[in-house]
Every structure is written in C-alpha cells, then in structure tokens.
Amino acid sequence: AQSVTQPDIHITVSEGASLELRCNYSYGATPYLFWYVQSPGQGLQLLLKYFSGDTLVQGIKGFEAEFKRSQSSFNLRKPSVHWSDAAEYFCAVGYLAGTSYGKLTFGQGTILTVHP
Amino acid sequence: NAGVTQTPKFRILKIGQSMTLQCTQDMNHNYMYWYRQDPGMGLKLIYYSVGAGITDKGEVPNGYNVSRSTTEDFPLRLELAAPSQTSVYFCASGVDYGYTFGSGTRLTVV
Numbered sequence: 478a479q480s481v482t483q484p485d486i487h488i489t490v491s492e493g494a495s496l497e498l499r500c501n502y503s504y505g506a507t508p509y510l511f512w513y514v515q516s517p518g519q520g521l522q523l524l525l526k527y528f529s530g531d532t533l534v535q536g537i538k539g540f541e542a543e544f545k546r547s548q549s550s551f552n553l554r555k556p557s558v559h560w561s562d563a564a565e566y567f568c569a570v571g572y573l574a575g576t577s578y579g580k581l582t583f584g585q586g587t588i589l590t591v592h593p
Numbered sequence: 594n595a596g597v598t599q600t601p602k603f604r605i606l607k608i609g610q611s612m613t614l615q616c617t618q619d620m621n622h623n624y625m626y627w628y629r630q631d632p633g634m635g636l637k638l639i640y641y642s643v644g645a646g647i648t649d650k651g652e653v654p655n656g657y658n659v660s661r662s663t664t665e666d667f668p669l670r671l672e673l674a675a676p677s678q679t680s681v682y683f684c685a686s687g688v689d690y691g692y693t694f695g696s697g698t699r700l701t702v703v
Contacts, residue, residue: 486633509690520597520683520694521636567635571690579624579643579690580651583635 479504481570483584490558491592498553498587500568509571510551511581512542516564524566527551538562563591595619599684599695606674606702614669614698616684624687625667627651627659629680630697636683642667674702 480503490496502508509528513521525536532544542553551568568584600615618625623644628636628651638651642661656678658670667686671678679702684695 481635511690518696520696521685521692522694523692526690579687580626580638580641581636581690581692583628583637585633585635 479508479570479572479582481568481582481584483566483568483587485587486585487588487590489590489592492560493557496553496555496558496562496589498566498568498589500551500553500584501549502551502568502570503549504570507546510542510544511569511571512536512540512551512553513567513569513583514538514564515567515586521567524553558589558591560591560593563589565589597684597686597693597695599682599698601698602696603699604701606671606700608674608676608702610674611670611672612674612700614671614682614684614700616667616669616695617665618667618684618686618693619665620686620693621664622686622688622693623664625661626685626687626692627657627667627669628683628685629653630683631680639669639682671700676702678702 482501511526512524515521527534527544565586565588567586569581597618626641627639630636637653640659642648648659682698685692
C-alpha cells in the first residue's frame, strides 16, 4: 500500500527566511504528487501538483517542489516566507489508474509557524 | 459561487445519535470524496463515488454510510455516533485529481 511521510510535525521560520518542507512517499509506480495548504478553520487548497515531465514544478503563492525519484521525495520550497504562509501543509500521493484512480493518500501534515 | 458546500459547519452529537452531513457541488464533477481529519493524522478517506449510483469504501468506512442519487449531492450518514467519530469532515469533488474541498464540518460526539 502506498504511504506518505512528512517527517516534520512543526517547523518555525522567521519571515523572509527560506523554507523547505519534506515529503517522502512509498509507491511502486510513478506517482501523482501534490501539496495542499490549509489555513485554520478552512478547507484544503491545492498549491501544486506533479504528474510527469519536468521534475521541478511551480505552484501558487511562490511555492515550488522538486520530484526526486531516487529519493522518493517531493519536497516543497519557498525562497522567502511571508507571515501569511503560516498554515498546515499536506503532501499527498495519488494512483495512476485502476479502481483506485482519483483517491489521495495524505501525509500527517506539517504546521508552519512564521516569526516576524 | 462554484464550489463544494458542506452543511452544517459545526455539530455536537450525543453517543448513539445519528446524523447526515450534507455535501453539494455545482461543478458537474463525477468524482466525490469524504475524508476525515484528525490532529497529526492527516486526512483519511471514508467513502468515495465515481458517479451517480456508484459508491465505494475508502480507508476508514466503519460507522458511516453514503449514497449518491445525483451528480451534485453526496451525503455522509453517521449511524449510532461514537466518540471515535469526533473529527473534522471534508467533502471534495474533482476531475483528474483537481480536488476542490469544502470548508468542513466539525463534529463532536459526547
């Protein structure tokens, strides 16, 4: 069965500092990979996704993520964090095809705190 | 406004009571999903549907039921509520993994 691990439960950074959130997945075939963001009391919003092609994908709000097959990773990065980026971030993996198509498996989430 | 609408936003249930969480989407998506979110656990799939009249179990279906009589609606039924069902419930719809999430229902069972 596929699984997603986000090793960091909570990360604190200063505003303006760079950010990297880690995500590792366990999946046999080429996965569909996603990062979502959740602000307090809100639903999840898609930041970016990787299906195929260029392994560096750009998303909304200045975020990017890099797919590294050799490391089974899909880490999320941002060069300069803004206070409004404080939220919880979820990595997710999806099935390519078959009866499980469309279902996502989520990581445990990483809470990001931004200090002024 | 196009999107996924969930009602109610908050609810407190007593043990053994039943309730239905409503989910409606107006994007004509065939795929719809119910997830529950517990602190530190991410989101777990409860049930999903690939179209009207077709539903299937996800990872944590016990204690829940669903139906899909129309493309727009995908209600989640809790029978005999238990404290373990205290959670935040999210409905989502999508095409090719382009999920749109509702804003959630926070349920407490006491």
